[in-house]
Every structure is written in C-alpha cells, then in structure tokens.
Amino acid sequence: MAVDHDSGDYVYEQVAAILRERIADGTYRAGRVMPSARTLSQELGVSIGSVKHAIELLRAEDLVETRIGRGIVVRSNVLPR
Amino acid sequence: MAVDHDSGDYVYEQVAAILRERIADGTYRAGRVMPSARTLSQELGVSIGSVKHAIELLRAEDLVETRIGRGIVVRSNVLPR
DNA sequence: ATGCATTTGTTCGTATGTATG
DNA sequence: GCATACATACGAACAAATGCA
Numbered sequence: 415m416a417v418d419h420d421s422g423d424y425v426y427e428q429v430a431a432i433l434r435e436r437i438a439d440g441t442y443r444a445g446r447v448m449p450s451a452r453t454l455s456q457e458l459g460v461s462i463g464s465v466k467h468a469i470e471l472l473r474a475e476d477l478v479e480t481r482i483g484r485g486i487v488v489r490s491n492v493l494p495r
Numbered sequence: 496m497a498v499d500h501d502s503g504d505y506v507y508e509q510v511a512a513i514l515r516e517r518i519a520d521g522t523y524r525a526g527r528v529m530p531s532a533r534t535l536s537q538e539l540g541v542s543i544g545s546v547k548h549a550i551e552l553l554r555a556e557d558l559v560e561t562r563i564g565r566g567i568v569v570r571s572n573v574l575p576r
Numbered sequence: 577a578t579g580c581a582t583t584t585g586t587t588c589g590t591a592t593g594t595a596t597g
Numbered sequence: 598g599c600a601t602a603c604a605t606a607c608g609a610a611c612a613a614a615t616g617c618a
Contacts, residue, residue, distance in 0.1 A: 419602095424600095424601070424602095425601080425602065426601085426602085447587095450586075450587060450588085451587080451588070452586090452587080452588095460602085460603090461602060461603040461604070462603085462604085463601095463602065463603060463604080464601090464602065464603080466588080466589080467601090467602090469588090480587090480588060480589085481587085481588075481610080481611080482587060482588045482589070482608095482609060482610045482611070483586070483587050483588070483609080483610040483611030483612070484586095484587070484588080484610080484611060484612085485586085485587060485588080486587090486588085500606095505605070505606095506605080506606065506607095507605085507606090531582080531583060531584085532583075532584070533582090533583080533584095541606085541607085542606060542607040542608070543607085543608085544605095544606070544607065544608080545605090545606065545607080547584080547585080548605095548606095550584090561583090561584060561585085562583085562584075562614080562615075563583065563584045563585065563612095563613060563614040563615070564582070564583055564584070564613080564614040564615025564616070565582095565583070565584080565614080565615055565616080566582090566583060566584080566615095567583090567584085
C-alpha cells in the first residue's frame with residue numbers, strides 16, 4: 415500500500431489508512447513505539463505535516479498515544495468498530 | 496555577522512556560515528570544543544533546532560565532530576575547498 | 577561508586593509562510 | 598476565500614553519554 419498523490423483522496427487519510435493496516439496486521443505492536451513521524455514521512459514520501467495529521471486521526475480513535483521525546487505508542491492492535 | 500530572520504536565506508544556513516567563519520578565523524580552534532548548541536542558540540537568537548541543523552551541515556563537511564555529553568569538537572581550522 | 581549537571585540526539589507539538597486547486 | 602500540502606522554525610520533553618565531585 416502506498417500513497418498516491420494523484421488520487422482524489424487526501425494524503426493524510428491515505429497515510430492513516432496505511433498505519434491502521436499495519437497496526438491491525440501486527441506490524442506495529444501494542445505497547446511499543448512505531449517509527450517516528452519523520453521516518454514515516456521519508457518512507458512514505460509525504461510531508462511530516464501530513465503524517466502528523468494522520469497521527470491526530472489515530473489518536474482521536476485511541477489507536478495510539480503520543481509522547482514528546484518518546485514517540486508514537488500503539489495502544490491496541492484492535493481497530494475500532 | 497548576525498542572523499537575519501527577514502533575509503530570504505535559511506536560518507540554519509546563516510548559522511552554519513557564521514560558525515564556518517569563526518572556525519576559519521581561529522575563534523574556535525581545532526581539537527577543542529566550541530560553545531554548546533544551547534549557548535549558541537541564545538547568543539545568536541535562534542532556536543536550538545536551527546543550531547543543530549547547522550551543526551549537521553558542518554559535520555557533513557568534517558569540520559566538526561559531536562559527542563554526547565562532551566560537545567562539538569572542531570576538527571580543523573581549514574575550510575573544505 | 578554514586579549521584580548530578582552538562583551536552584548532544586531524538587521526538588512530538590505548534591506556528592508560520594508559500595504554493596496549489 | 599479556503600482547505601490541503603509542504604517546508605522551515607521554534608519550543609518542550611525525554612533519552613543517552615560524558616565528566617566531575
């Protein structure tokens with residue numbers, strides 16, 4: 415799964431979908447930190463702002479929690495609803 | 496030489512230029528540590544992040560090396576090319 | 577040897593400016 | 598005018614390494 419800049423879908427939604435998938439399939443495990451926003455932005459070829467926007471969505475879903483100086487921590491591998 | 500926030504040039508490039516100048520003129524000497532990133536940020540009126548960005552550039556040029564807990568060590572007073 | 581301050585390294589949070597549609 | 602997207606810049610919290618008392 416990759417980000418398509420020419421798709422009509424928002425970049426931050428595409429990033430959020432990719433991260434949800436990786437959480438659901440166990441690529442990123444509960445209780446551990448996932449790659450940093452900077453790393454993700456480089457890997458996915460999008461701006462750091464778009465990654466942070468995506469992370470905000472996951473945080474609103476209680477899928478992750480974020481800690482300054484620590485990283486993005488996965489809360490659960492079970493997606494909501 | 497001072498940082499100009501309204502100049503079109505990037506702050507971190509301006510900081511790098513200032514530090515290169517100080518190395519070249521012997522203000523900071525080879526084999527010794529220069530002021531810490533925090534001190535430089537206060538002196539120059541820029542964020543610590545911008546100083547660290549500038550230091551990354553100097554490190555890429557092998558002008559300095561950095562050591563956690565020690566500081567920023569000048570490697571040579573001769574600027575590349 | 578133990579603790580503490582200093583320092584760089586990493587990370588997220590926020591604001592701002594520019595460009596685009 | 599407005600929202601998206603990107604990049605720079607600044608700030609704060611945390612981690613790890615170093616040196617010293």
